[in-house]
Amino acid sequence: MPALPTEAVLGAWVATGLTLFIYSFLYKDNPLFKLSEHLYVGVSIGYSVVLAWHTIFLRLLWEPLAQAVRDAPSEAGSYMLLLPASIGLLMLTRFVPRIAWLSRLAFAFVVGFGSGVAIPRTVSAAILKQIEDTVQSLAPTGTGGYSAFMDLALPQSGINAIILLIGVVSVLFYFFFSVEHTGPGRVAARTGVYFLMLAFGAAFGYTVMSRMSLLIGRFRDLITFSGAEYGYATLILLLVTVLSLAGWELAVRRKGGKA
Amino acid sequence: MKAFARRMVAIDRRIIFLLIAAAVLVPLLRPFGLPIKVSPEVRAVYDYMETLPERSVFLLSFDFDPSSKPELEPQAVALLRHAFRKNLRVIVMTHWLTGTGLADDVVSTVAAEMGKQRGTDYVFLGWAPGAYALVIAMGQDLYTAFPSDYRKIPTKDMAVLEGVRSLRDVNYLISLAAGNPGIEMWYVFGKDKYRFEMAGGSTGVMAPGLYPFLRSGQINGLIGGLQGAAEYETLIGLTGTATAGMDAQSATHFVIILLVVLCNMFYFVLRGDPGRSR
Numbered sequence: 020m021p022a023l024p025t026e027a028v029l030g031a032w033v034a035t036g037l038t039l040f041i042y043s044f045l046y047k048d049n050p051l052f053k054l055s056e057h058l059y060v061g062v063s064i065g066y067s068v069v070l071a072w073h074t075i076f077l078r079l080l081w082e083p084l085a086q087a088v089r090d091a092p093s094e095a096g097s098y099m100l101l102l103p104a105s106i107g108l109l110m111l112t113r114f115v116p117r118i119a120w121l122s123r124l125a126f127a128f129v130v131g132f133g134s135g136v137a138i139p140r141t142v143s144a145a146i147l148k149q150i151e152d153t154v155q156s157l158a159p160t161g162t163g164g165y166s167a168f169m170d171l172a173l174p175q176s177g178i179n180a181i182i183l184l185i186g187v188v189s190v191l192f193y194f195f196f197s198v199e200h201t202g203p204g205r206v207a208a209r210t211g212v213y214f215l216m217l218a219f220g221a222a223f224g225y226t227v228m229s230r231m232s233l234l235i236g237r238f239r240d241l242i243t244f245s246g247a248e249y250g251y252a253t254l255i256l257l258l259v260t261v262l263s264l265a266g267w268e269l270a271v272r273r274k275g276g277k278a
Numbered sequence: 279m280k281a282f283a284r285r286m287v288a289i290d291r292r293i294i295f296l297l298i299a300a301a302v303l304v305p306l307l308r309p310f311g312l313p314i315k316v317s318p319e320v321r322a323v324y325d326y327m328e329t330l331p332e333r334s335v336f337l338l339s340f341d342f343d344p345s346s347k348p349e350l351e352p353q354a355v356a357l358l359r360h361a362f363r364k365n366l367r368v369i370v371m372t373h374w375l376t377g378t379g380l381a382d383d384v385v386s387t388v389a390a391e392m393g394k395q396r397g398t399d400y401v402f403l404g405w406a407p408g409a410y411a412l413v414i415a416m417g418q419d420l421y422t423a424f425p426s427d428y429r430k431i432p433t434k435d436m437a438v439l440e441g442v443r444s445l446r447d448v449n450y451l452i453s454l455a456a457g458n459p460g461i462e463m464w465y466v467f468g469k470d471k472y473r474f475e476m477a478g479g480s481t482g483v484m485a486p487g488l489y490p491f492l493r494s495g496q497i498n499g500l501i502g503g504l505q506g507a508a509e510y511e512t513l514i515g516l517t518g519t520a521t522a523g524m525d526a527q528s529a530t531h532f533v534i535i536l537l538v539v540l541c542n543m544f545y546f547v548l549r550g551d552p553g554r555s556r
Contacts, residue, residue, distance in 0.1 A: 045295045067375050074375075075407055078426070136410065136467075144466040144496065152494035174493045222486045225503070229349060229482030231302070231530045232504035235523040236348020238302050
């Protein structure tokens, strides 16, 4: 097998070390965890700032502006990009209390544009379309014209439409606080609670699956990096982590503190 | 029985962590090969991809960053392999700034494996600010939204984008999302306005919230989490990282279910016990 490039091996050592340091929190809060936590925050922010500088300032503003001015310095259109840049700069005036009010112009632009674009589209796609789907025929026909009333596997079947209708109405009633939940109202509200419980259960089940997938992903990398081609990174760094934690625990106990 | 239940309820949480670690590690080292059942929502994505003629335009949006890599990268790899095998023209982009490097790495690696050329068979547009405003801009003119790709090559004369003016020319779009901006945003500001077909791939946490969009036909398919990626790998006949992780996933679920059942049993045994809450 050809030797791996140095950067791949180095990357594997850094990834393995940081993964093990982060997982050391499962034992208890410790300096190794703190180190990796701070590194994560710092590197993420640094990476975002550099990428934003290159993409937004250089690629989308500076380079096209310089090009336009070089090509046609006398045309007013060449300086068009200065307009959004100025609006953007107005946001920074928040740092100067005397002229901080200027930032409101920029925020007004962002809020106005954002609301104008988002509200109609969101109402159409997330509310009207969903209401349309909730109110369905109770006698749908499947492929070949057969009656699909009792077909639970078909989302549009009549039985599913009834379950959906009962679920929507009972949950909405549960959150309707102007009427006391007694008598038939209590039955409706309790039904709503059961529907909510089912939804929370499904969401929690998916969350567990998701978190386990992340754990599997890290373990898979740790297994890969434990090979000879990566210099047994996982095994060596696991030993380093365990010894460091033991040393830290001993040092704290000698000082008479509680680790 | 009560004494045993009391001891079990007060067990050191680190023992549970070790149990979960063992449930992940053992199947990864010694896989059992449990069967993978393909769900209709994943099959719908595969079936639609199969209907696309050669050189159709397929847009894959990497709307995630490295923190969701274990769940969404296997989905991306499986979809890219399928698209390249079908000889589709692939446009890749991201709405997540911190996902740019990851997206470039994934698409470059899979394209090299499948013998595809940058600029001819695929393009990585990179990241641009704006989220929904960017989608609207792409719906009006793709070249204004992305004058150059991630490697600063002008997009105007790229062979892969021949005949593509805007999102209206995209045949199929899939957003692999770990949050917002993601699938919902692509639907609200993209599909609903510019009329292209789309599906979603999401983390497991997000998947239940997307089923209403699937049911109403707003998206035509949904790949949920690592399980969804494993199902897609099964459909395209490739054994990838998701399939390899499915035994571990099943084992951890079994351990968690067992722990939940046991804890409930101990809870009922200790009902009314004054020391229960300790």
